[in-house]
Amino acid sequence: MKLLEVKxxxxxxxxxxxxxxxxxxxxFDLDYGEALGLVGESGCGKTTSALSIAHILPKExxxxxxxxLLEGVDLAKMSEKEISKYRWNxxxxxxxxxxxxxxxxxxxxxxxxxxxxxxxxxxxKKALEKAASLLELVDIPGERINNYPHEFSGGMKQRVMIxxxxxxxxxxxxxxxxxxxxxxxxQAQILNLIEKLRSExxxxxxxITHDLSLLAETCDKIAVMYAGKIVEIARSQDIFEHTxxxxxxxxxxxxxxxxxxxxMPEGIPGTPPNMLEIPxxxxxxxxxxxxxxxxxxxxxxxTEVGNEHFVSCHNWEVIANG
Amino acid sequence: MAKIFExxxxxxxFKLKGTxxxxxxxxxxxxxxxFSIDEGEVFSLVGESGSGKTTTxxxxxxxxxxxxxxxxxxxxxxxxxxxxxxxxRQKAQMIYQDPxxxxxxxxxxxxxxxxxxxxxxxxxSEEDRLERSRIALEExxxxxxxxxxxxxxxxxxxxxxxxxVIASSMIMKPDFVVADEPVSMLDASIRTGILRLxxxxxxxxxxxxxxITHDLSLAWLISDxxxxxxxxxxMEIGNSDIIIKGAVHPYTKALVEIMPKPGQARLGERNVxxxxxxxxxxxxxxxxxxxxxxxxxxxxxxxxPPMIEVEPGHQVACWRAMK
Numbered sequence: 001m002k003l004l005e006v007k008x009x010x011x012x013x014x015x016x017x018x019x020x021x022x023x024x025x026x027x028f029d030l031d032y033g034e035a036l037g038l039v040g041e042s043g044c045g046k047t048t049s050a051l052s053i054a055h056i057l058p059k060e061x062x063x064x065x066x067x068x069l070l071e072g073v074d075l076a077k078m079s080e081k082e083i084s085k086y087r088w089n090x091x092x093x094x095x096x097x098x099x100x101x102x103x104x105x106x107x108x109x110x111x112x113x114x115x116x117x118x119x120x121x122x123x124x125k126k127a128l129e130k131a132a133s134l135l136e137l138v139d140i141p142g143e144r145i146n147n148y149p150h151e152f153s154g155g156m157k158q159r160v161m162i163x164x165x166x167x168x169x170x171x172x173x174x175x176x177x178x179x180x181x182x183x184x185x186x187q188a189q190i191l192n193l194i195e196k197l198r199s200e201x202x203x204x205x206x207x208i209t210h211d212l213s214l215l216a217e218t219c220d221k222i223a224v225m226y227a228g229k230i231v232e233i234a235r236s237q238d239i240f241e242h243t244x245x246x247x248x249x250x251x252x253x254x255x256x257x258x259x260x261x262x263x264m265p266e267g268i269p270g271t272p273p274n275m276l277e278i279p280x281x282x283x284x285x286x287x288x289x290x291x292x293x294x295x296x297x298x299x300x301x302x303t304e305v306g307n308e309h310f311v312s313c314h315n316w317e318v319i320a321n322g
Numbered sequence: 323m324a325k326i327f328e329x330x331x332x333x334x335x336f337k338l339k340g341t342x343x344x345x346x347x348x349x350x351x352x353x354x355x356x357f358s359i360d361e362g363e364v365f366s367l368v369g370e371s372g373s374g375k376t377t378t379x380x381x382x383x384x385x386x387x388x389x390x391x392x393x394x395x396x397x398x399x400x401x402x403x404x405x406x407x408x409x410x411r412q413k414a415q416m417i418y419q420d421p422x423x424x425x426x427x428x429x430x431x432x433x434x435x436x437x438x439x440x441x442x443x444x445x446x447s448e449e450d451r452l453e454r455s456r457i458a459l460e461e462x463x464x465x466x467x468x469x470x471x472x473x474x475x476x477x478x479x480x481x482x483x484x485x486x487v488i489a490s491s492m493i494m495k496p497d498f499v500v501a502d503e504p505v506s507m508l509d510a511s512i513r514t515g516i517l518r519l520x521x522x523x524x525x526x527x528x529x530x531x532x533x534i535t536h537d538l539s540l541a542w543l544i545s546d547x548x549x550x551x552x553x554x555x556x557m558e559i560g561n562s563d564i565i566i567k568g569a570v571h572p573y574t575k576a577l578v579e580i581m582p583k584p585g586q587a588r589l590g591e592r593n594v595x596x597x598x599x600x601x602x603x604x605x606x607x608x609x610x611x612x613x614x615x616x617x618x619x620x621x622x623x624x625x626x627p628p629m630i631e632v633e634p635g636h637q638v639a640c641w642r643a644m645k
Contacts, residue, residue, distance in 0.1 A: 217588035240585030256543040267514030
């Protein structure tokens with residue numbers, strides 16, 4: 001049995017202007033110790049997918065369809081009361097912007113202990129001991145549980161966030177842009193740390209990022225999202241070497257590659273569609289160079305084009321064959 | 323080639339007031355750096371946050387108090403009078419990082435773009451102002467320009483906002499622009515459009531850029547020369563290919579080594595530097611990088627290495643580079 005299986009997940013937001021189909025039928029699975037990268041432009045539904053899995057959607061959002069199977073147990077239809085047994089104990093999230101995610105007037109140790117006390121029912125003294133050992137795990141001396149967030153550097157705060165996410169020995173950790181606001185050297189330290197912990201605890205890891213260049217060296221699998229859908233999903237090497245979706249192709253070319261010549265990237269013309277009125281057919285069609293009449297009328301289905309390699313494009317062969 | 327900027331031994335020190343009777347401290351944001359920028363060149367400053375990149379940019383634009391042995395703009399000293407600075411600022415402009423914060427939310431796009439013309443009394447008539455704003459917007463890739471005149475910043479996307487920022491800098495036809503992380507807030511797909519726009523202006527008008535970034539691969543892509551900064555000092559200067567492929571300084575090497583390369587899996591752990599950047603208020607004897615350097619020697623902690631030329635146009639400040 002897989003650790004996590006997401007099947008046809010749909011999360012919609014109901015707002016005054018209408019319904020936003022933020023996540024519109026995505027499917028993927030994740031094994032123990034495996035890392036999956038979710039990548040795409042802002043507003044493509046990466047974060048909403050993560051929030052759906054952990055059931056912490058804002059009140060406008062709702063999972064309208066699909067299954068989220070964690071070791072065979074469906075989380076999608078659970079009530080608030082039922083889910084609290086799994087949230088943080090089995091699925092935890094490490095958020096973007098560690099600078100703002102910690103409470104500035106509470107000691108670090110108390111903030112970590114809070115999660116332990118709530119989810120594992122430990123007493124304060126035991127919980128603080130656990131907090132200290134968690135800090136050690138992320139290479140921060142345990143005695144610093146009595147410090148306040150302002151006494152920590154940006155990289156250390158992000159490590160505290162990771163410690164907090166690890167507090168209840170989760171089976172899956174989701175990192176929502178965990179290194180975006182950090183310096184390159186600190187980013188490398190954090191990624192090293194996450195990889196070490198992942199193999200140590202055989203934990204599933206979902207990395208959400210807009211930085212495609214990071215994913216090849218961090219993740220086993222990559223899912224590229226566009227307008228609420230997964231347009232291509234494959235093993236990391238295949239995404240780069242056998243790129244089959246025009247959006248993936250363009251996105252890869254947006255990142256400079258120092259091993260190749262200095263070529264100014266083309267960029268992707270146009271903007272992502274308005275999520276309130278997604279056009280008929282393929283959502284990427286207005287920005288696509290390989291667009292044909294069929295693309296404007298019929299939305300392509302995700303089809304298998306290689307071993308564990310799925311693409312939703314009518315003309316994928318054109319891209320795959322260069 | 324003619325130089326647009328020549329700087330020698332630039333220092334920017336900020337004095338911090340002691341709070342609650344604690345000792346007064348000095349932050350040495352920039353601590354003695356020298357470089358020159360050619361006309362029409364893209365010169366990148368790369369470094370971690372707190373390394374003094376932005377402060378250097380601000381000092382060149384005369385926006386923070388500084389000391390130096392020499393600072394020449396187009397071969398001349400910048401006059402430190404009201405008129406002198408006004409003339410200088412018509413020729414030297416800045417593009418800020420965050421287009422969500424650098425545009426006044428209550429001003430219309432037309433007013434934002436044409437403000438420099440009004441401040442400098444460079445436009446005689448309303449028609450002239452409208453015409454020049456329209457051209458500026460269209461050159462920045464926002465055509466037709468008049469469609470955007472009466473919109474507010476909130477109606478535009480991040481990329482469009484940054485184009486407005488660029489239009490309002492370029493309307494003065496500057497010779498020199500400091501671009502402080504101009505694309506770091508934007509999606510990768512939009513980034514390249516902004517970079518292409520900046521390069522288009524360089525080709526058309528010969529403007530020089532001081533490009534400030536933390537992203538080494540981006541700096542490599544667009545610049546002629548790169549300077550690597552650490553804790554207020556320049557560690558290495560060279561043309562962009564030398565920095566990426568033939569770096570000499572251990573800090574540059576470390577930065578190149580951890581740079582993610584799209585599509586390439588990494589074998590084993592990333593080789594990260596131990597520890598963290600020292601507090602800029604601490605007094606560091608010797609080489610500033612010594613505390614994190616994997617190959618430091620006894621001498622490094624005592625005496626600061628001078629900037630030496632290892633080959634023409636490639637300078638390094640490291641004792642190991644000495645023959």
